């Protein structure tokens with residue numbers, strides 16, 4: 580094992596991700612997990628999955644027993660309690676407790692089972708609300724968090740510390756990645772709990788179908804967000820598994836952001852809705868800007884491939900294919 584004291588990210592000469600690895604993807608039915616399964620299987624790895632109906636990852640003993648039984652070479656932790664700004668504000672207890680419990684049982688269980696390599700997925704919301712932009716990884720813990728997702732962010736920060744602690748104490752080759760806002764096939768389109776991008780696709784599509792003259796969106800439209808297609812995220816995760824073995828988290832993003840108003844205009848165009856956009860400023864804006872500094876990831880050779888407008892069009896087409904004629 581390499582020494583693991585704080586320092587710059589390192590390229591390693593060890594084969595960090597061997598061809599044909601056995602990889603357990605926790606959360607394989609979700610937006611991120613399903614993209615990882617597609618990508619890892621296409622790369623020739625043996626992908627292991629276990630549905631929540633058979634294994635609740637909040638429960639340590641059965642999680643450890645499962646991992647000891649299947650003995651994966653690699654664990655990717657993409658299971659979490661996840662949601663948009665309203666879900667985070669409404670259920671902070673579940674966002675804190677479910678995520679702490681999932682992280683504790685999966686990361687500790689992987690170590691107990693002798694798993695060599697683990698990737699933990701956090702989120703860009705771990706950074707302070709007013710972090711300098713673009714946000715560097717070393718902004719972590721330098722200021723107060725955005726209140727609408729403080730509980731979720733603190734759980735994710737605990738996960739980063741858990742990963743780092745396994746590295747420091749046991750020399751484990753475990754790493755953390757911090758993705759920006761994601762979207763794509765497999766996303767959640769429930770208007771109360773989803774993130775903004777799938778919500779906009781659904782709102783504009785349904786307004787077009789209903790002939791509604793106006794669509795009302797949340798907040799002021801002025802916050803800025805960065806969006807990455809989940810297939811690009813999966814490619815970035817593979818890149819990290821192959822080539823990164825440092826204790827600092829690595830940001831995953833595309834390096835560009837736009838206002839929610841600009842996003843709304845793009846989604847309106849893609850869905851061919853011809854009405855107006857109104858803003859409900861009684862709803863929260865959340866953090867004013869969240870653009871990640873992706874130079875660490877870029878230095879590892881990753882470039883996103885899917886431009887935002889194309890990605891939105893592909894996601895819209897996927898969603899149309901999933902739903903019944905008028906549901």
Ligand SMILES: NC(=O)C1=CN([C@@H]2O[C@H](COP(=O)(O)OP(=O)(O)OC[C@H]3O[C@@H](n4cnc5c(N)ncnc54)[C@H](OP(=O)(O)O)[C@@H]3O)[C@@H](O)[C@H]2O)C=CC1
Pocket residue numbers: 605606607608609610611612630631632634635636637656657658659660661677681700701702703757758759760761762765766767774
């Ligand atoms: N979506 C985004 O914009 C972003 C996501 N991320 C991170 O990426 C990761 C994945 O997020 P995403 O794919 O969007 O989320 P999803 O909600 O789409 O998927 C989460 C997955 O976790 C599973 N899960 C949740 N709780 C449990 C449990 N107790 N036991 C077993 N499985 C459970 C879900 O199972 P089931 O299908 O049964 O519900 C689901 O498969 C998370 O760590 C998230 O923080 C980071 C930044 C942005």
Ligand SMILES: C[C@H]1O[C@H](OP(=O)(O)OP(=O)(O)OC[C@H]2O[C@@H](n3cnc4c(=O)[nH]c(N)nc43)[C@H](O)[C@@H]2O)[C@@H](O)[C@@H](O)C1=O
Pocket residue numbers: 662663664665667702703704727728731759760761770772773774775776778779796797798799802804839862863864865866
């Ligand atoms: C990934 C990330 O996701 C969350 O943070 P967020 O980026 O603030 O989340 P969001 O996608 O829900 O909203 C982005 C912006 O968009 C505006 N907005 C307009 N109209 C709708 C709308 O119809 N739905 C939603 N959800 N938002 C809308 C909304 O008011 C806000 O200004 C975290 O919970 C956090 O934990 C996290 O990790």
